[in-house]
Amino acid sequence: QVQLQESGPGLVKPSETLSLTCTVSGGSISSYYWNWIRQSPGMGLEWIGYIYYSGSTDYNPSLKSRVTISVDTSKNQFSLKLSSVTAADTAVYYCARDRTGRNWFDPWGQGTLVTVSS
Amino acid sequence: NFMLTQPHSVSESPGKTVTISCTRSSGSIASNYVQWYQQRPGSSPTTMIYEDNQRPSGVPDRFSGSIDSSSNSASLTISGLKTEDEADYYCQSYDSSNRGVFGGGTKLTVL
Numbered sequence: 001q002v003q004l005q006e007s008g009p010g011l012v013k014p015s016e017t018l019s020l021t022c023t024v025s026g027g028s029i030s031s032y033y034w035n036w037i038r039q040s041p042g043m044g045l046e047w048i049g050y051i052y053y054s055g056s057t058d059y060n061p062s063l064k065s066r067v068t069i070s071v072d073t074s075k076n077q078f079s080l081k082l083s084s085v086t087a088a089d090t091a092v093y094y095c096a097r098d099r100t101g102r103n104w105f106d107p108w109g110q111g112t113l114v115t116v117s118s
Numbered sequence: 119n120f121m122l123t124q125p126h127s128v129s130e131s132p133g134k135t136v137t138i139s140c141t142r143s144s145g146s147i148a149s150n151y152v153q154w155y156q157q158r159p160g161s162s163p164t165t166m167i168y169e170d171n172q173r174p175s176g177v178p179d180r181f182s183g184s185i186d187s188s189s190n191s192a193s194l195t196i197s198g199l200k201t202e203d204e205a206d207y208y209c210q211s212y213d214s215s216n217r218g219v220f221g222g223g224t225k226l227t228v229l
Binding site: 033035037044045046047050058059060061094099100101102103104105106108109110111 | 119150151153155162163164165168169174208210211212215216217218219220221222223
């Protein structure tokens, strides 16, 4: 049973870079597309981007200039960096596997709240 | 890119049937699969329907999905409503570059 777990700082200052890691257990990261999705407080879900295990990526056009997703297959982890954050980036950040390569996100991590504040 | 529009909220009584719609703003709804996720407060989303109308193992057959090309929309139907079905429901699809797109979510109240 594949499980995902997000980790990283819960508080980031405005203008700094948000960094999160997703650790995959119970299966190998060396297959599938791996995604980051966020949810602002009381709001809906927003797809951030994906990385394929080989390293190819794509991002939400609205965030593309600030987002970098990378993968470390030796650690079975993939990571998110979001630069120049503002209060609007405060959200619960989820990592999720694309189970079919056609955007079926399953499973999801439990999510981690990142607050942007000075 | 396209948008997926859902009703903000729906409500129905236990035992009844409710349908939640998800309308695609441009391009054909049939072009890319639609998934439906359930999210309870404080929890991660879980899949109720994938690839338009497929139910993962463990999801009751009270949940069904469909697409309608004439209205360019997808629907999630829940029959025999239970109070435990009360949650937020999100439709989701993707564009030709495999970039994800979520609907705004629908709050289902079972009263």
